[in-house]
Amino acid sequence: MEKAQQLEILKQLIAIPSVNDHEADVADYLVTLFAPYRDQVTIERVTYAPGRDNLVITVGQGNKTLGLAGHMDVVAPGDLAQWDTDPFKATLKDGRLYGRGACDMKSGLAAIVVALLEMLEHQTLPGRLRLLATVGEETGEYGAAQLTEAGYADHLDGLVIAEPSADLSEVGYTAKGVIDYILTAKGKGAHASRPQLGINALDHVLEFANQAKARLAALDQTDPVLGPLTHVISVIEGGEQINSVPAQATLKGNIRTIPAHPNQQVYDILDGLVAELNQRPGYNLNLTYSFPEEPMPGNADAPLLRLIDQVHQEVFATPLTPVGQSGASDGSEFLHAKGDFSIALIGPGGSTSHASNEYVELAVYYQAIEFYQRLAQKFFD
Known part of the structure; x- marks a missing residue:
């Protein structure tokens, strides 16, 4: 495949505005690319919601299977005045391709797709490869x-996820988990001059906040790569006006967990705290969690990681650095699959994820295509 064709595939993906939705449009386009090889591939669409299809494409044969994953959604472009170009019209400038998703992570998805297409075209499939293109990662x-x-x-x-990794100079092999929680408190309104007639809901969420911070701070084990568990209270809302006792209040927080202190340990602490406080007179607290993700353990010396380092040396002039990641990815979900396999996160893209004027270095995009092909070949060797 000529570089112009490789580039066109990425440009077409960026042109699809799959902002937290419409991933089925991306899947439609990818299916057309594999249509000439229908007798050699298995294409499965897994619908999450209308207009939101995951796509699973399996090529090749054999007893071993290498998974290659990428997500099809992107974040919203934000303030368009901060963009120098149309975020959904891929624009070339000074060796870079600009557009929403150019970095995170349509360049990684495109590089995997092109690598598979080229192996199909040249009949060089080394074994069984499975593309997992997902919805709703963001x-x-x-x-x-x-x-x-x-x-x-x-x-x-083995599973390789094409998340941006400092232009493929890093490989993520472990990651923190995520817990977003929402605490609501119901009290009783009253005039601020007669507070004894009311129940201050804001006082109750502050009591929870103080105790939660102290109890989670007691989880003092530190991961040598990921660091400690962290807890940020990010939103507090409550009350109607300055001279009234707040009848309701909300507190929101974000926790980043580590393998030594997994999510369940945190749930036990916070749920237990709520149960204790609700035994007090007037307390009426309710705690919910949204999209929690487990921490992803990993081993920098795993065979897949060693192989990635070996292939990286063949393609790139700079060394590869194994790293941990503080943000969640699809790896946090795939780690729950049956079987024992390593997960690695490595793909094109630098530091412009979610930013205005997001871009990918074209040279790195082309190198990523070569990297994924070589990795597939050596994985089955």
Whole structure:
């Protein structure tokens, strides 16, 4: 495939405004690319919601399976005045391709797709490869969760996710988990001059906040790569006006967990705290969680990671650095699949994820295509 064709595939993907939705349009386009090879591929669409289809494409044969994953959604472009170009019209400038998703992560998805197409075209498929193209990664990894529950990632022999990784100079192999929680409190309104007639809901969420911070701070184990568990209270809302006792209040927080202190340990602490406080007179607290993700353990010396380092040395002049990641990815869901396999996150794209004027270095995009092909060949060797 000529570079012009490789580039066109990425440009077409960026032109599809799959902002937290419309991933089925991306899937439609990808299916057309594999249509000439229908007798050699298995194409499955797994619908999450109308207009939101995950896509699973399996090529090649053999007893081993290498998974290659990427998400099809992007975040909103934000303030268009901050963009120098149309975010959904890929624009070339000074060796870079600009557009929403150019970095995170349509360049990674495109590089995997092109690598598979080229192996099909040249009949050089080394074994069984499975593309897992997901919906909803940016808002909760629920496409990856759906595919995992349906068994599409079961018993893989390795999984590579094409998340941007400092232009493929880093490989992520472990990651923190995420817990977003929402605490609501119901009290009783009263005039501020007669507070004894009311129940201050805001006082109750502040009591929870103080105790939660102290109890989670007691989880003092630190991961050598990821660092400690962190807890940020990010939103507090309550009350109607300055001279009234707040009858209701809300507190929101974000926790980043580590393998030594997994999510369940945090749930037990916070749920237990709510149960204790609700035994007090007047307390009426309710705690919910949104899109929690488990921490992703990993081993920098795993065979897949060693192989990635070996292939990286062949393609790139700079060394590869194994890293941990503080943000969640589809890997946090795929790790629940059956079987024992390593997950690695490595793909084109630098530091412009979610930013205005998002871009990918074209040279790195082309190198990523070569990298994924070589990795597939050596994985089965």
